[in-house]
Amino acid sequence: MPQVLSLSFLRIFLPVWCVTYLIASTAHTQSVLYELHKLDVNITLGDNIQTTLYDIYGLLPAYGSGIALALLLGFGFTGLVTAGFTRRRFLLPVAGMIALLTLLLSLQPIMGITLIAGARSGTGLFAQCMAGFCGGCLFWYLCARQVPTKG
Structure with missing residues (x-):
């Protein structure tokens, strides 16, 4: 039975993590590119797309795993407190x-800088938080759709 529960959880958590990470990574890239645009750096649509895809791939090991851990802790804590x-x-x-x-x-005091450059402004930090909000909405939706199995 625990295997079924863990498989069930993974079926919910993996898409939530993917959506959250993709939104956060893309928001980071667009925030950085916007700041470069304000400095009169010419960024073509092709450069924009290429940079976004590169960041999605490049940020995956560090930021992707950080997001996964943060969501696991956040959803787990919420589940415990509101059980x-x-x-x-x-x-x-x-x-x-x-x-x-x-x-x-929490990364800022540990590392001394904000590692996610897209989160250095208030707007960028808000966009990152909205990625988490969207992930939480999807988690809520997928949990509500889950039908308990009898057995």
Whole structure:
């Protein structure tokens, strides 16, 4: 039975993580490219797409694993704190948002700089948090769709 539960969780968590990571990575890239554009750097559509795809691939080991851990902790903590309440899933988007905010803010004092350049501005940090919010919304939706199996 635990294997079924873990497989069930992975079926929900993997798409949530992918969506969250793709939004966060793309928001990071677009934020950096926007700042370069403000400095009159000419960025073609092709450069934009190529840079976005490169960042999605390049940030995956570090930022992708950080996002996975942050979401696991955020959703897990939310589940533990609200275990006695029947209508708790609405907190999952907030948990996803806070998970990414915590990840980004905790890295700054440890490393001395904001590693995700796209999160150095208020707007960029907000975009990263919205990636977590979107992931939490998808997690909520997928959890609600899950039908318990009898057996």
